[in-house]
Amino acid sequence: MTGVLTDTLRVLIGDDHRIVREGLKQILADAPDVRVVAEAQTGPEVLAQVAQLLGSAGLDLVLLDIALPDIDGLDVLQQLKRAHPKLPVLMLSTYPEKQYAVRCIKLGASGYLNKSADPDDMLAAVRKVAAGGVFLTPATAEALATAVGQGSAQAGPEALSHREHQVYRLLTQGQTVSEIGAQLGLAPNTVSTYRARILEKTGTKNDVELALYAERHARHRPGG
The missing domain is CATH 3.40.50.2300 (Response regulator)
Structure with missing residues (x-):
């Protein structure tokens, strides 16, 4: 109970x-x-x-x-x-x-x-x-x-779907597409599709830029 x-x-x-x-x-x-x-x-x-x-x-x-x-x-x-x-x-x-x-x-x-x-x-x-x-x-x-104020106009990590955010976090930890697929139970080409969406939504071109982007967003915490 x-x-x-x-x-x-x-x-x-x-x-x-x-x-x-x-x-x-x-x-x-x-x-x-x-x-x-x-x-x-x-x-x-x-x-x-x-x-x-x-x-x-x-x-x-x-x-x-x-x-x-x-x-x-x-x-x-x-x-x-x-x-x-x-x-x-x-x-x-x-x-x-x-x-x-x-x-x-x-x-x-x-x-x-x-x-x-x-x-x-x-x-x-x-x-x-x-x-x-x-x-x-x-x-x-x-x-x-x-988030409420932004509504549908969200940008950045907050705009990612739940699954996209999982892939995003693992990518920024340096994991490969194959490693992410194995951990999340997804085919590598599916992970690659999520990766492409993530790069588009975050305005980054590759994993290095994505890692720098994640670090930048982590620093700008409310009240922090």
Whole structure:
């Protein structure tokens, strides 16, 4: 079952870096009303753990990293919201709010928080999201307002579709078309088609320009 039905908030942490999971557990351990009941390192592990917990011990919240192996965190988010629409999911990332927050909220996340957030903000976000609310930092709120204001006239990474954005992120990490295809379960020519669309939408000519473009956009974060 979901929702806060006990005195303790039951949390699952989905992140592929052990040091991040340990840091999050340490922050949450300082709160008597929060308990980490499970952790997962990959997308499939998150989905399996959630299904198991909801069928037994219960779960109130998922803390989910965007950059998960095997299944992208945004895909995991979509699958969780389809299977368990009432289960709150708080997305965690090292990426600026401008790049990902709006996308996460549109896909059903109850909040978006940078991993470098203050521990007090982290706990406040966990409690608000577990209680059914939506947690927005000032930077996320600004990004949402900008997206609403731009409407269909969006440009840059925000204009990419979900799948295009996945390919975009992997391209800017230096992965080849074949590697991306293998990771996302797509044929190489399909990835090449996405790549062509991405270059067109971002106004870049090749992977080097695209990487520089991504770095430039990462620097210009709202409130940052």
